[in-house]
Structures are given as structure tokens and as C-alpha cells.
Amino acid sequence: MGRVATRRSVLAAAASLSLAAAGCGKGIGALGTPPRLLPDVAVARDAIAGENLMISRYDAALAAVPALAGSLTPLLEQHREHLVRLQARLIEPAAGSQQDQSPSGPAPTAPPQVPASPAAAQAYLREAEQTAASTLLGKLTAASPSLAQLLASIAASEASHALLLVPNRRST
Amino acid sequence: MSASLSAPEAVTAGQNQLMAAQPAAIAALQAALNAEHAAVYGYGVAGAHLTGAKQKAAARGWAAHEAARDTLSSMIIALGGQPAAAAAAYRLPFPVRGKQAAIMLAAVLEDRVAAAYLGLVALGNARLRMFGARAVQVAALRATSWRGEALAFPGLEVPVSGPVPAAQGASRPAPGPSTPGPSTSGG
Numbered sequence: 001m002g003r004v005a006t007r008r009s010v011l012a013a014a015a016s017l018s019l020a021a022a023g024c025g026k027g028i029g030a031l032g033t034p035p036r037l038l039p040d041v042a043v044a045r046d047a048i049a050g051e052n053l054m055i056s057r058y059d060a061a062l063a064a065v066p067a068l069a070g071s072l073t074p075l076l077e078q079h080r081e082h083l084v085r086l087q088a089r090l091i092e093p094a095a096g097s098q099q100d101q102s103p104s105g106p107a108p109t110a111p112p113q114v115p116a117s118p119a120a121a122q123a124y125l126r127e128a129e130q131t132a133a134s135t136l137l138g139k140l141t142a143a144s145p146s147l148a149q150l151l152a153s154i155a156a157s158e159a160s161h162a163l164l165l166v167p168n169r170r171s172t
Numbered sequence: 173m174s175a176s177l178s179a180p181e182a183v184t185a186g187q188n189q190l191m192a193a194q195p196a197a198i199a200a201l202q203a204a205l206n207a208e209h210a211a212v213y214g215y216g217v218a219g220a221h222l223t224g225a226k227q228k229a230a231a232r233g234w235a236a237h238e239a240a241r242d243t244l245s246s247m248i249i250a251l252g253g254q255p256a257a258a259a260a261a262y263r264l265p266f267p268v269r270g271k272q273a274a275i276m277l278a279a280v281l282e283d284r285v286a287a288a289y290l291g292l293v294a295l296g297n298a299r300l301r302m303f304g305a306r307a308v309q310v311a312a313l314r315a316t317s318w319r320g321e322a323l324a325f326p327g328l329e330v331p332v333s334g335p336v337p338a339a340q341g342a343s344r345p346a347p348g349p350s351t352p353g354p355s356t357s358g359g
Binding site (some may be wrong): 081082149156161 | 332
């Protein structure tokens with residue numbers, strides 16, 4: 001009984017909604033304003049860009065010093081995990097104008113220049129990891145609680161990477 | 173015993189005003205304190221099975237967790253809370269009878285400390301967030317140096333659960349690689 005009434009009211013509401021969507025100006029106003037971007041979106045985008053940059057640096061380092069593959073590959077894999085987890089946080093509307101369609105493609109910038117000696121390449125990545133970690137910590141207070149926790153965890157992972165990027169540590 | 177390593181963060185007197193009495197903050201600090209209590213206990217166990225440089229590292233870790241415990245206690249008191257006391261004994265996540273297990277125990281202790289401090293990062297208070305995040309980092313660095321490898325998500329994904337308070341004063345290790353509940357707060 002109540003169910004029928006409910007269904008009716010739902011149908012009525014749907015009808016008025018479609019009328020509103022059909023065009024009269026007042027109705028559109030009743031639908032409300034489009035959702036504004038939450039601060040998390042900007043923070044997550046920045047963090048995704050940061051991870052993409054780290055991945056491109058590791059790729060460049062591996063190309064420059066293939067002998068470091070054994071020590072760098074596990075760290076690169078973790079950056080890829082960071083990226084996946086961050087991208088999962090970024091739910092953007094698929095419709096409409098997508099000016100930056102591919103957040104995974106740092107297209108316009110040239111590949112990073114990595115020094116060709118193993119020690120210098122490690123030092124380069126070590127500094128990049130430390131910078132990335134402190135950049136994430138700088139975003140912490142702008143993020144929602146759960147995104148802040150993810151950023152803090154990733155920052156701790158990157159600081160840990162820096163600890164491992166020392167010359168002659170477990171040489172293969 | 174003097175702490176040779178400084179605490180992850182020092183409490184300043186001015187911090188007290190910034191912390192309005194918040195039950196959520198106190199609860200998160202208590203969870204971190206419980207993890208520090210477990211770490212102090214666990215490092216004592218680990219250190220007993222180590223020698224040389226590893227033993228020194230365990231002693232430094234033990235002292236650092238003692239200092240962090242004091243810091244957290246002060247912060248809880250400043251917020252009007254009552255710091256949780258340490259349990260009489262903690263059940264170890266696995267039997268520790270040698271060097272390798274001792275090293276793994278130290279790493280697991282740090283994992284669990286990192287997870288507890290991550291709770292502070294969810295708070296609204298910006299200073300407590302940063303305090304928690306830095307402490308997560310410090311714990312992750314120690315875990316990395318014990319383990320020789322990094323985790324992708326320190327604090328978020330804890331590989332093995334650490335020591336939990338023993339049920340009824342039993343100080344013996346749990347038989348086998350039993351997996352006690354992943355209690356992050358140890359309430």
C-alpha cells in the first residue's frame with residue numbers, strides 16, 4: 001500500500017524533474033548548481049603529477065644506468081602502486097570538456113636528465129624522493145582526512161626510498 | 173636512561189593552546205601511545221637476541237620509543253586526558269629465538285607504530301596531522317633500515333600484525349605464527 005504511494009510519488013517527482021530538465025529556466029535552477037570541485041581533487045591531481053614525474057625519473061635513470069635495475073625496479077614498482085592508489089581517489093566526471101585528458105602522460109616536458117654514473121643517478125633520485133616526500137607533507141592540511149592519510153603514507157614510502165638510494169648498498 | 177634519539181616531535185608549551193580538548197585527538201594519541209608501549213616492550217625482546225651494530229640499533233630504537241612515549245603522554249595530559257598505562261606483557265606476533273626473528277620483530281613494531289600515528293593524520297588539527305605524518309615517516313625509516321626494503325604504503329598496509337597485549341599476563345610468545353587481531357588501537 002505504502003509502496004504504491006511511494007512509487008507514485010517517485011513517478012511524479014521524476015516527471016517534474018524531466019520537465020525541469022526539458023528547458024524552462026526556473027526548473028533548471030531548482031536542479032541546483034553543478035557540484036564544485038572539492039579541494040581533494042586539486043590535491044590528488046598534484047600528487048598524481050608528482051608520481052608521474054617520479055616514474056619518468058626512474059625510467060630515465062634505468063635507461064641511463066641499466067646496472068641499477070636490481071635496486072631501482074622495486075622502488076619504481078612502488079611508485080606505480082602509489083599512482084594507482086592516487087588515481088583511484090580522483091573520480092572526475094567523464095562528460096564535458098576534458099582539457100587534461102591524460103593525467104598519466106607528462107607529454108609536454110622532455111624526459112628528465114639523469115647523470116650516467118650509478119652513484120650520481122642514485123643521488124639524483126634520492127634528492128627527488130626527498131623533495132617529493134616533503135611536497136606531499138606540504139599538501140597534508142589541504143586534504144580530507146583519508147586522502148591526508150594516503151599522502152602521509154606515500155610520503156613515508158618515498159622517504160624510505162631515499163634511505164635505500166645510497167651507493168654500494170647491497171650491490172646487486 | 174637518557175634517550176639518545178630525540179622524539180619524533182617535541183611538544184611545545186604553545187601547542188597546548190592550539191589543542192582544544194578533543195576526544196578524537198585524545199583517542200588517536202592514546203592509540204599511538206599503546207603502539208609505543210608495545211614497541212618499547214618489543215625492542216627489549218629484540219635487543220636480547222642481537223649483537224654488535226644491530227644491538228646498538230635496537231638500543232637506539234628502544235630509547236627513541238621511550239622518548240616518544242613520554243612525548244605522547246605529555247600531549248595527552250595537556251589535552252586533559254589520562255595516558256594509557258603499558259600492559260604487563262605483550263604477546264609477540266611470532267616466536268623470537270634468534271637474530272632474524274628479532275630483526276623482523278623490530279620491523280613489525282615500526283610498521284605498527286606507523287599505523288598508529290597515521291590515525292593522527294586524520295584529525296582536523298593541522299599540527300597534530302603534521303606531527304602524526306612526521307612520526308609515520310620516522311617509523312617507516314626505521315622499519316626500512318631493519319627490513320632492508322621499503323613498503324609502498326607504510327602504516328596503511330601492515331604486513332604482519334605486531335605484539336598485542338597478552339590476554340592474562342601471559343608473557344610467553346604465542347605458539348606458532350598466530351595472527352592476533354589487527355587491532356590498531358588496542359582498546
